[in-house]
Amino acid sequence: ASIFETVSKAPADIIFALTADYKADPHPDKVNLGVGAYRTEEGKPWVLPVVHKADKILVEDEHLDHEYLPILGLESFRKASAKLILGADSKAIAEGRVGAAQCISGTGAVYAGASFLAKHYPFKQAACYISKPTWANHRAIFEGVGISVLEYPYWDPETRGLDLKGMLATMEGAPSGSIFLLHPCAHNPTGVDPTPDQWKQIADVMEAKGHFTFFDTAYQGFASGSLDKDAYSIRYFVERGFEMFIAQSFSKNFGLYSERAGNLTIVTKTPEIKDRIESQIAKAQRAVISNPPAYGARVVSQVLNDEKLYSEWEENLSTMANRIISMRQALFDELKALGTPGTWNHIVDQIGMFSFTGLTTPQVKVLKEKYHVYLTDNGRISMAGLNTKNVKYFAQAVDDVVR
Numbered sequence: 001a002s003i004f005e006t007v008s009k010a011p012a013d014i015i016f017a018l019t020a021d022y023k024a025d026p027h028p029d030k031v032n033l034g035v036g037a038y039r040t041e042e043g044k045p046w047v048l049p050v051v052h053k054a055d056k057i058l059v060e061d062e063h064l065d066h067e068y069l070p071i072l073g074l075e076s077f078r079k080a081s082a083k084l085i086l087g088a089d090s091k092a093i094a095e096g097r098v099g100a101a102q103c104i105s106g107t108g109a110v111y112a113g114a115s116f117l118a119k120h121y122p123f124k125q126a127a128c129y130i131s132k133p134t135w136a137n138h139r140a141i142f143e144g145v146g147i148s149v150l151e152y153p154y155w156d157p158e159t160r161g162l163d164l165k166g167m168l169a170t171m172e173g174a175p176s177g178s179i180f181l182l183h184p185c186a187h188n189p190t191g192v193d194p195t196p197d198q199w200k201q202i203a204d205v206m207e208a209k210g211h212f213t214f215f216d217t218a219y220q221g222f223a224s225g226s227l228d229k230d231a232y233s234i235r236y237f238v239e240r241g242f243e244m245f246i247a248q249s250f251s252k253n254f255g256l257y258s259e260r261a262g263n264l265t266i267v268t269k270t271p272e273i274k275d276r277i278e279s280q281i282a283k284a285q286r287a288v289i290s291n292p293p294a295y296g297a298r299v300v301s302q303v304l305n306d307e308k309l310y311s312e313w314e315e316n317l318s319t320m321a322n323r324i325i326s327m328r329q330a331l332f333d334e335l336k337a338l339g340t341p342g343t344w345n346h347i348v349d350q351i352g353m354f355s356f357t358g359l360t361t362p363q364v365k366v367l368k369e370k371y372h373v374y375l376t377d378n379g380r381i382s383m384a385g386l387n388t389k390n391v392k393y394f395a396q397a398v399d400d401v402v403r
């Protein structure tokens, strides 16, 4: 008998299983609205033109080698990542109290921050509060490092918008020094973000209660098309003097999904504390990945540190953001033209990669079985999966299932 007889089978990851089902479906009109990956008007993955250029530069660079990076990663990448999210004129950076660690994309950055907190956060019993709903990996990562996870209300099914009251009440009621995981923009899965005034109210309670802020940003530049606008909430919190962790992903905004380019930016009170935290993260990272992979970080660094490439990147970002925004409008228009029952304003009001449609699990099932349209059971659709050729088909399918 095997020594592993007692091992049970784990359930497959929902998103990746959905993609596999989609791929196996031979139907010519099938639509994949599951995975959060950008697609062109032709429904194809997009290598950003600026990434192509960076690729070429790297291939032709005779001085590049394949030596190990430092444990905390490529310095030019870490610095540029922190600057990108906090702003070129960041006072916190100028004061030397911002640290950075290159991680295995956004997932790895959330993990590195969470595992640091599990070991070094002074309130040992503190829970991490995540939004209800959120990206499924948030719970998995925090529970995985031994931090208990609780939820704060976020989505209000009535208004199909933000449940600010519920969110603030939970923040008020949580024990002082709790950890709050916040999405700074393009909330996954709802596409609903707080307004600047609502961020102020959130910051007021976070400050009064002494909660710790953990931002997870996977969509900077992708939500509005503006890198600065999408960093608003984070810069506002920094300006108000919060210490925080910021997990950054370059999967979506660079289209570097498989290269695993990410960064954990750390904002503290003093350069000394920043140094100590970085040293602990380095120590922990050594035992998990030893040192991060170079390629994706080199691409990002090449673009972020070159004025001309940087502005080309901004154009590429606008292309992606605008196509998604136009698909929101197209879907809304189609549903309106069909007279589909219900209100659909949320489709155009929501922001970023996803729309939380309000479709129910049984409706999602019909969409899949009858129409070969693939989306997660919670009714979330990846807007990037829509294009001018399939948006009408999708709208007609939605119209049918809600009637």
Ligand code: PMP
Pocket (backbone or CB within 6 Å): 036, 104, 105, 106, 107, 108, 135, 183, 188, 216, 217, 218, 248, 249, 250, 251, 257, 262
């Ligand atoms: N956080 C959120 C909220 C996300 O949606 C994602 C991507 N789905 C990530 C983090 C990180 O993804 P990756 O590890 O590919 O950078």
